[in-house]
Amino acid sequence: MSQTLTPPPGSAPAPGRAVQPAHPGQPGGQTGTASLTQAQERAERRAGVRSALRRTPGKLRIALAVCVLASIVFGALGFQAARVQGIALEDARSDTSQLVGIQDVRNNLVVADASATNAFLVGGLEPADQRARYDDAIANASIRLAELAGSNSADATELGVVASQVTVYTGLIEQARANNRQGFPVGSAYLDQASTLLRDEILPTLTTLVDDNAERVASDLSMVRNAMWILAAGLLCLALLIVTQVWLAKRTHRVLNVGLLVASIVLLVVGVGGAVLLSQTNSAAAAVRDGPYAATLAASTAYSEANDAKAMESFTLIKRGSGQTYEESFVELTADAAQRLDQAAADGNLDGTSAGYLDDWVVQHQAIRALDDAGDWDGAVALATSADEGGPNAAFAAFSQTVTSDIAENIKATQADLASAGNRSALAGWLLLAAGLAAAVLAWRGLNVRLEEYR
Template sequence: MTAPLTTTNPAAADPGPSTTTSTTPGTTAAPVTPAGRLRAGLATTPGRLALATTVAVVACLLLGVTGFLAGNGQSAALQDAQRDAAQLVGTQELRNDLVSADATATNAFLVGGLEPTEARERYETSLSEAAEAVPSLAATARGAGEAADLAAVADSVQRYAGLVESARANNRQGFPVGAAYLDQASAALRDEVLPTIDEVAVSTSQRVDADMGSVSLAQALLLFVLLSLVALGAVQLWLARRTHRVLNTGLAAASVALLVGGVVAAAAVLGGNGVARSVASGPYAATVATSEALSLATDAKSMESFTLIKRGSGGDFEESYQTSLADAKALLAEAAEATDTGSDPLSLLNAWDEKHTEIRALDDEGSWDDAVRAATATGDDTAGAAFTAFSDQAHADVEAMSDDAVDRLGSAATTAQVAAWIALVLGVAGAVAAAAGMNVRLKEYR
């Protein structure tokens, strides 16, 4: 018999080289995770040097970016405050022009017949300045609502001017209806035009306050500037202890760049905030108060004329006069506390008020003609001359103080913008210097 043939598997007979990892029986090799690799890397000096390099570079860039954002943001806020403050002053001047035109028209009406040429010229000048100011203010208004309100003012001013012309035409011919037209014109101005202008002024004033608040917000970013300086200092301290070398040229250059950039950014931002506060409580506050006082006093002059036009029934107008003048005096006192212009419009307003008292005394005694002559006279030591002296001084103060406020805000905005770019450039330069300095140490381990 032949023995059966047996087949043998070569692979089973010769397993070849072992491809398995020798492990302790019953255990499995743990996979290597990214966190594990990071910990292993940081356990070595080169790994720690790489991390320190990253911290130093990020600290430099953080200072540059935050310094730029702080300076640039504050510059934008200061420019907004500058623009809105100028817009508010322009809106108040528009109001002053309109009440000045009305005061001139009502005072000239007392003369009867053809009004004096000087009075007519003052009226036309005030009205034309108001008409020219409206489109300019509407074009620079921030918001469709304000632009629409100012457009409505332009239409109402045209209506007011038409009513005044009707009053003048009838007054020249001696028709009593002229007084009715003048009443209607003045009512249209006070009921339609001035409230709308006041609403625009209030919204603009609120915007100025918001702009001033935004200026101070930039200071919060200075915390990141300080954090950057601390982080870079910590890297240098660690490196000195690790390598036993006191000076690293790259890190030293980065420290100087960051210190200069931080000081420049901090000085500009803190200085800009100080300028905004001083302007808000100084020339800006005084400008707004003086302009409002001028408007109230001019309105009081109109009331003075109406007390005489009504001939014995002008008690309500006298009350309005006293209220407006008291408010104007209070505002001028506030302006004097806010800033010193070297002038004293309040004393000039008091001088005109004394003339008004004399006019009222003549009218109350029954000397209406004498009272009218005293109210309409324009020579020296007259009510007209006293009011003109006050008005001219108030206008000059408003112009000087508003220019001062706008110039100071603009200068601070420019300084903050320059500081922003300085901080950014020095931050980037510091990052390059820090990376170069740390790279020298890293090469020692390669």
């Protein structure tokens, strides 16, 4: 019989013989066994978690987390909706102020131009009141340009250019005056240059800035409306609490859970109240847009166009028989101004008084044109420059006083209404946030009571 020889300890295995794996208890098998044990432990933990979540206590913990999170999200979304509204309203106030300020600059410049051209008709030393009106208008325009350039960086470059051009314009007007006092015909050429600079460069730039700010205001007010969608998303969180309340009633065979019930009531009541406040804010913003803000734009634009037309009236006479183009501009400007004021009165935003005074002045203008067209140029100039009560300048002064009062009242109402709407929105935001946090605490306490029953 053959014998199997066992190699001595420490010797290499015989060729062709397989190496036996190490015993699990030996060092060679420790790494693989440890990895297998860790994987088994992780799998057991996951299985334990799944098993725990399938049981009622586990489901209660999930419901508790969902309700608390939903309540917090509700408050956060409500606060954010109000915050978006508040920011939009503040931006609308700022952009509205900027827009009206730019229109004020435009109005002052056309008032100055109308005064300068009307005074030019007198010849020699112009009337002191018209000179004072011109100086005041230019000074106001210059001050407002500096203020507006500093209040909105988006308009600063263009307003800086306008300020430089106004300096050139006033220099040309002074040249026109100096020559007109001495009876030099070249004075009208300087007046033409000043008018061309004003109407071809300065006023178009200001009009573009007005349009840009009007777009910003419209965008701001649309954000007030869009904030309602954020609140609508927050109200979905209330549905989660109601669903949980129904599930809990079926699961525990108890109709009510006081904590959840009170949390749901808090969210419902404050949610409805907050929605009403934010909706009122949205309505208030829309009312401002269609009310005093629209009236401000209409009155301000009409005032600017009327003063521009006043300058055209003077230029028609200055050109002595070759001013038909200026008369056509007068008709277009006054027709558009009247249409704006009539529409504002029809919408209930203005009382129609300024529109009536504008019509009176246009009728007076027809008397000037009748004299000039009949060959009585001197009579037409005398009527156009007369300060007598019942004359064209008196009618224009009555219109100016009324329409500037309309502008001041409506911009004041616009700012006040937007500020009031912003305060209402801020109140709604804090109420919604507080309600969300309170509901989170109530939901936690209500569900925690049920969890305690399983311990």
